Amino acid sequence: MDFALDCAIAVFREHGFEGTSAQMLVDAMGIGRQSLYDTFGDKWLLYQKALQRYANAEGHAHRQALGSGERAIDGIRAMIDRVVREATTPCLGVGSIAEFGCSRPELAKINAAVGHSLRTAMIDKIRFSQADGDIAGTLDPDDVATFLIASFAGIRLTARGGAEPKALESLGRMALRSLG
Template identity: 55%
Template sequence: MDAAVRAAVAVFREHGFEGTSAQMLVSAMGIGRQSLYDTFGDKWGIYLAAVKQYSQGELRTHAGMLMSRQRAVEGIRAMLDRVAGEAHHACLGVSSTVEFGCSRPDLVKAREASSAVLVHAIKEVLAKAKEEGDVSADLDLDQLTTFLIASISSIRLAARGGAGSDHVSGLVDLAMRALR
């Protein structure tokens, strides 16, 4: 089941929900059309499963990068550098927001659950960076957290829209400068 959903993630990342056909999914997942419907109900069911699986993987990776360095600010940089390095690949989280906004309550609920975990992790690391003197004492942690999450999305959108690696890494540099 996990492998089939991973295959669906790859298809949805590249083509979005509307651009993905049931045939594309069954081909990528290596299952029959009836198995897809028996297991997930419909294309929307597999899409939700894919978004959830993708989000959980991204959360683990972000958290790992945030905690990967001795100084908190270096963990933030590592997370942003990783995003920039992979930003030419579509992000299913960003794509789902662009494609559906808040029009699908079940998708919003899934995104909010993931977002809450990421917000908590980033806020903790920012507080530590502030204690270590690497984040300006007068900056609000809630606003900085929102800014960093928006920066992640912006980096991904810029790269996916054709921005070169120098522009994408420049966005990381600007985000880091905003912390001071």
């Protein structure tokens, strides 16, 4: 089931919910149409399960990057570098927000839960970075976390629009530089 769900995630990442047909899903997942419905319900329920799995994995990967390095700023840099490095692969989280905004409470709930966990970890690292003198102490940690999250979405959308890797790296450097 995890393999089939990962295949669905790949299709939804590339085409969004509306741009994905049931046939695209069964082809990618290697299952029959009836199996899709028997196992996952309808396309909407599959999308929710895909987003939940993707959001959990991305949140974990971000927190893992954030926890790396000797200094708190090293973890923040690692998280930014990860976003830049993977930006050319569409983000299902950003895609779901771009496609639905907050109009679908079930998606908003998934994104908010993962976002809250990540935001809390980021704020802690930002405070440690401020104590180390690597991030300006005059900046509000909550504002910095909001800025970084918005920067990540911007980097991913810029990549989706065809930006060159050098431009994405520049955006990552600018995000980090703005914290000093």
